[in-house]
Amino acid sequence: MSNPLEILLLDDEAIVGKRLKPAIEKINCNVEVFQDPQLAVERINEKEFDIVVTDIYMDDMDGMQVLDIVLKKSSRTKVIMITGYAMISLARDAMEKGAFDFIAKPFKPDELRVVIAKAAKALGSSVDLNTLLKKQER
Amino acid sequence: MPKTGPVISEALENENDSRETSKAGYEHMGDIRKAQKELLSRRHFSVKNQIYLGNSLLFLAAMIMVIVLIINNDRVNNRLKFLEFVDDFSSEILQARRYEKNFFLYGTNLNDAIENIHLAESIFITESEQFSELLKGQRDRQKIFAKIGVYKSLLQQLYQHEQQEKKGLHTTPFAKKIGLKLRDYGKDILATSNAMINIEKKAIEKTLSHSRYIHISSFLALLAFLLINTSLLVSRIYSTLNRYATYARRIAAGDFRLIYPRRKFRDEFTDLAVAFNEMIKEIDTRENILIQTHKMKAVGTLTSGIAHELNNPLNNIMLTAHMILEDYHDLSDEERIDMLKDVAVETDRSKKIIRNLLDFARESKSTMESLDLSKLVADTLHLLENQIRFSGIGVDLQFMENFPKINGDVQKLQQVFVNLLLNAIDASTKGNKIQVIGRLGDTSESVKVSVIDHGQGIPKQIQSSIFDPFFTTKVKGQGTGLGLSVSHGIIAKHGGSIKVESEEGSGSCFTITFPIINFPGINTFTF
Numbered sequence: 001m002s003n004p005l006e007i008l009l010l011d012d013e014a015i016v017g018k019r020l021k022p023a024i025e026k027i028n029c030n031v032e033v034f035q036d037p038q039l040a041v042e043r044i045n046e047k048e049f050d051i052v053v054t055d056i057y058m059d060d061m062d063g064m065q066v067l068d069i070v071l072k073k074s075s076r077t078k079v080i081m082i083t084g085y086a087m088i089s090l091a092r093d094a095m096e097k098g099a100f101d102f103i104a105k106p107f108k109p110d111e112l113r114v115v116i117a118k119a120a121k122a123l124g125s126s127v128d129l130n131t132l133l134k135k136q137e138r
Numbered sequence: 139m140p141k142t143g144p145v146i147s148e149a150l151e152n153e154n155d156s157r158e159t160s161k162a163g164y165e166h167m168g169d170i171r172k173a174q175k176e177l178l179s180r181r182h183f184s185v186k187n188q189i190y191l192g193n194s195l196l197f198l199a200a201m202i203m204v205i206v207l208i209i210n211n212d213r214v215n216n217r218l219k220f221l222e223f224v225d226d227f228s229s230e231i232l233q234a235r236r237y238e239k240n241f242f243l244y245g246t247n248l249n250d251a252i253e254n255i256h257l258a259e260s261i262f263i264t265e266s267e268q269f270s271e272l273l274k275g276q277r278d279r280q281k282i283f284a285k286i287g288v289y290k291s292l293l294q295q296l297y298q299h300e301q302q303e304k305k306g307l308h309t310t311p312f313a314k315k316i317g318l319k320l321r322d323y324g325k326d327i328l329a330t331s332n333a334m335i336n337i338e339k340k341a342i343e344k345t346l347s348h349s350r351y352i353h354i355s356s357f358l359a360l361l362a363f364l365l366i367n368t369s370l371l372v373s374r375i376y377s378t379l380n381r382y383a384t385y386a387r388r389i390a391a392g393d394f395r396l397i398y399p400r401r402k403f404r405d406e407f408t409d410l411a412v413a414f415n416e417m418i419k420e421i422d423t424r425e426n427i428l429i430q431t432h433k434m435k436a437v438g439t440l441t442s443g444i445a446h447e448l449n450n451p452l453n454n455i456m457l458t459a460h461m462i463l464e465d466y467h468d469l470s471d472e473e474r475i476d477m478l479k480d481v482a483v484e485t486d487r488s489k490k491i492i493r494n495l496l497d498f499a500r501e502s503k504s505t506m507e508s509l510d511l512s513k514l515v516a517d518t519l520h521l522l523e524n525q526i527r528f529s530g531i532g533v534d535l536q537f538m539e540n541f542p543k544i545n546g547d548v549q550k551l552q553q554v555f556v557n558l559l560l561n562a563i564d565a566s567t568k569g570n571k572i573q574v575i576g577r578l579g580d581t582s583e584s585v586k587v588s589v590i591d592h593g594q595g596i597p598k599q600i601q602s603s604i605f606d607p608f609f610t611t612k613v614k615g616q617g618t619g620l621g622l623s624v625s626h627g628i629i630a631k632h633g634g635s636i637k638v639e640s641e642e643g644s645g646s647c648f649t650i651t652f653p654i655i656n657f658p659g660i661n662t663f664t665f
Contacts, residue, residue: 105453
């Protein structure tokens with residue numbers, strides 16, 4: 001079993017963090033949740049995360065800026081964009097800027113977990129979704 | 139337009155009475171029917187009738203004058219004839235007296251004198267009947283007649299004596315005695331006829347001057363009558379036309395108040411008023427359709443933003459629901475309750491988002507009410523939140539404290555601000571700021587709201603046409619060219635005005651001025 005993945009989750013909707021934190025922790029990840037992009041950026045500057053999940057439209061700063069900052073800090077970090085304002089042009093912009101993937105709201109916790117697993121694989125790490133799925137079946 | 143001043147102030151006076159009842163601003167079919175009925179229920183007195191009546195009276199007056207003149211003329215004629223008669227009579231008497239003298243001097247011509255006095259008598263008998271009035275009645279006539287009779291009988295006495303005594307009669311004392319009497323009577327008759335001539339001459343002069351007076355005064359009276367008749371007619375037509383010019387100007391400016399009866403009678407202009415009201419109804423209906431059409435376009439623009447905004451609460455609900463399903467058995471009761479509460483709150487949030495848009499889109503009956511513009515603008519900004527967020531534009535809302543309330547239609551005014559703000563967003567680029575400033579107007583009875591952007595600005599040469607319907611600078615399919623025209627119409631109905639200041643490259647400022655107290659009701663056009 002590899003070290004847990006370090007994940008930062010940024011969304012100005014409080015419920016997103018509240019629900020996704022336990023969901024992701026179940027697949028052996030450490031999750032830090034932020035609602036305020038400024039605080040999140042400060043934390044990113046302090047610590048290198050494996051994966052950053054960020055919303056795009058937020059009041060003070062948008063997800064695209066966060067994406068730039070993360071990639072500048074550490075190019076190996078996988079950035080997953082989530083947004084309610086899902087438009088093809090926006091997704092394309094994000095992908096061109098180097099985002100790992102793009103998830104449109106509303107999504108199920110599993111959709112994010114699958115993308116995280118993919119990102120983990122790309123990082124040379126692995127996330128075991130099977131145990132979780134089995135658990136759900138049980 | 140200084141001319142419209144009094145009309146407007148009059149309108150405002152009426153307003154104060156009708157403000158209570160003027161809550162229906164736009165769809166007022168009932169009011170139109172009432173106005174038409176009131177206009178037509180008055181007594182009919184047409185301009186045509188006034189012309190006929192005036193001319194008939196004029197003809198009547200002229201006829202009376204002609205009759206008076208004819209009567210006067212007759213009178214003069216009569217007097218002249220009388221004068222002629224008196225003159226004839228007096229000349230016969232004079233002749234008789236001359237022969238009478240001859241008789242007393244030479245004893246001749248007695249026959250001639252008798253003949254002349256006969257003639258005089260016959261003239262008097264035949265003609266005096268005709269002029270009895272001028273002879274001052276029967277008694278005077280009898281008097282003169284008696285004198286002539288005495289004169290004649292004296293002459294006849296002489297004649298009888300002459301027949302008996304033949305020659306030398308005129309020298310006898312008897313003849314001399316009669317001669318004295320004859321002289322007295324002759325003088326008396328002549329004096330009477332001379333006096334009559336004098337009196338008649340004066341009377342004729344008087345009648346002639348009277349006739350002159352009648353001529354001049356009837357001419358002046360006719361002139362005065364014509365003047366009064368014409369001025370009544372002209373003022374009636376002219377003032378009414380003037381009023382209609384005012385109405386037309388106001389309707390053109392978007393003020394669709396109905397025309398109500400103002401005079402106690404109806405005429406041809408009433409038909410015009412009725413037609414005007416019909417026209418106002420038609421224009422109003424069409425404008426409402428236009429407003430609604432344009433609103434649906436704005437709703438279309440807002441819908442994509444709203445749909446995206448809905449994704450947030452929906453996502454929260456979805457995540458929460460799935461986590462409850464996933465961890466149901468591992469969760470404590472408190473946690474489960476907390477999560478379900480979240481679901482409840484988020485469904486409520488979704489409902490509000492949709493309700494906002496539906497409220498805006500709904501075609502409801504308009505009502506005028508006292509409203510807080512700062513709240514209305516804040517609500518409008520909320521409706522446009524997504525558009526603002528997408529375009530990365532900041533909005534700065536500055537309303538002065540205790541902003542005065544105005545009377546207005548919330549829905550329609552919200553549409554105006556949606557139009558202005560969407561335009562401002564379109565004109566701006568990312569990072570720009572839009573300012574919405576509310577402050578008191580130039581007069582204490584008005585407030586101003588300015589929507590300012592720092593975008594591309596509007597070229598000078600098209601600034602005058604931006605409020606025209608179907609004028610657009612946007613690409614085909616992007617704009618209807620109705621936004622500003624519809625906004626202008628709505629503001630006009632609120633008794634306000636909208637102006638633009640813009641400089642190419644540095645942005646535009648749209649300023650709306652609203653009256654605080656007075657806004658046009660619907661019962662304020664009078665006629």
